[in-house]
Amino acid sequence: MNFSKTLAGKLLLTSELPLTKPTIDYLIRTDQLKQLPSITTKYGRYQCNRCGNKNKQLFANIPCARCNHTHLYCRNCVQTGRVLQCDTLITWNGTVPSWSLQAQPCYWTGTLTPPQQKAAQSITQAISTHQNELLIWAVCGSGKTEMLFPAITKSIKERKRICIATPRADVVRELFPRLQHAFPHTEIEALYADSPDRTDKGQLIISTTHQLIRYHEAFDVMIIDEIDAFPFHHDQTLPYLTDRACKLDATSIYLTATPRPEHKRKIRQRKLPVQFVPIRFHGYPLPIPTLKIEINLRKKLKQGTEPKALQQFLVTRSTSRQLLIFVPTIELLKKVADHYQEVAVHAEDPARKEKVDQFRQKKIKTLVTTTILERGVTFPSVDVVVLDAGHHVFDEAALVQIAGRAGRSPGDPTGDVLFIHQGKTNAMEDAIAQIKMMNKKGKKR
């Protein structure tokens, strides 16, 4: 039996191994499986070797019935299977899997625009020169997925293993069929909680970052989509997991439209190579947000009176486009939606998916939303309004992303973006500066 395809690069609990007890024992005896301690304690510090958790508060004691001792278990990763101290983690130490040789794996027939091509080239180059990292700073709607195809093609030809990691399961679900179409003869897996497309032997893996908890030195190429997105920059665990899932000489490609300050600093210090894609795939510049001040805006919103700026905007705008209204809080969401008799959607809304689908099919004219629709969603022809753009949930990245919802289609490449505020904030100015910078860069070429 050959287990290398299913087990190589994995880091599993004994209970997660798809093998019988005698087989496991045999593989351990023949040194094809290696056992690692699950939780290590050193100088009074603990570390879970599965999720990397070092926070003492996220460990607890359990009187274990398996070993009849009271010992630690990790509470940080208990949602993906409990790590007991008396258990071991298991990695593959046998033969290296060999992925099938494909002369022409890519069946995608579209063409890339010149800026996309340039980015695609630099990704391919980074991988072939074993460059450590590369950040692709591509504006919203520049066609990021397509830019990856040449590099993925080359990697598959070289029989490398590739992972596309993204913080959100929605994106995994969307990417999976697209990549299956483009690479029909490649073993592709989609990993998210309760995914039906888990085959355990993918050469190309599309995964939420949380699922990488079961991988260890597995990938030659790690592509991280939307590296700035929540919860990636929020949670210590996730960078640890993506790092561990890479082989030692792997290349990491980061995709983002709005890098976090920490990445921007590294770019400025020339510690992180960057490739800009400043122009959308349809070649039109990004719409620049208009700022409109409204005195006592927060008070008005609280009382449920209509802000004048919004009233004016609604009267003057052409009605051919749909309208997205972003509000900072769920409380306000209900008030605004009630006032305009419009549909509202937020993260815990059970009908969230249906409402967004209806909006996409143009059955709804206007949608009031919180920041959940700030990224990853594409509606062809919308105007965007941000109410109380000075609220702290709208940071620079969020505002750039929100502005990036407008003018997505070649048929209607412009759109109005209006920020209504009661006092300009740095975030607003920085967001506009960033958009202008990108447009300038785009014009140059």
Place this chain on the structure above:
Amino acid sequence: MTYCLKCQDWISQSVTWSTLFLPSQQTSLCDSCNSQLVRINGAICEKCGRQMPSRMICDDCKKWQTNDKYRDVLQFNRPLFPYTPFMQEIITQWKYRGDYQLKEIFTPYIKKEIRNFYPTKSFTIVPIPLTDERHQERAFNQATAIAEVIATHYENSIITALSRKSSHSEKQSKKSRQQRIKTKNPFFLTKSLETDVLLVDDIYTTGMTIHHAAKLLKEAGSPNIYSFTLAR
């Protein structure tokens, strides 16, 4: 500086003069989780302890009372919480995901209420057992965990007088009421007790498990059998 046991968010405790000098009681849940954890209050069913509009006996318990086999085996059951979706989440995380530490959520409530529930003070605490296989799989028995909390505050001893036959290891939660009532008694006695007994389990749904266990103990000579569950 603690985390919520349920959602692992920070718990921010406001600093006042009194908390500055006398640290307030350790809370294990954040405010939003705590507000979702509702207690049973007001009128309850005298038998099973579920929340009722007025003090009476609920339909389920009436069925038990008309059943010749099980009519008088159990004095009454007392739960702490209604089985809300939130409660279900906690118990799932605790029992099935195996997050043992979550028992601390219940500890203060058990400590506070357990003395008011039962007429006698001396009884033997008997946790509902798991089959050996499931016990190995989970690495702990949730009923024993509750029983231990009770025992530390009630100065009674825990005796595992029951065992579970492994052929009946299907999870109760996967069965309907009809299927549960029809199941054979999955327990057998490992020790007979002459004292009053407090049976301990995590959830009382149809009451089948508790009644099965109580019947065995009653036949073996325990005069009065009470039961305690976290949820009803």
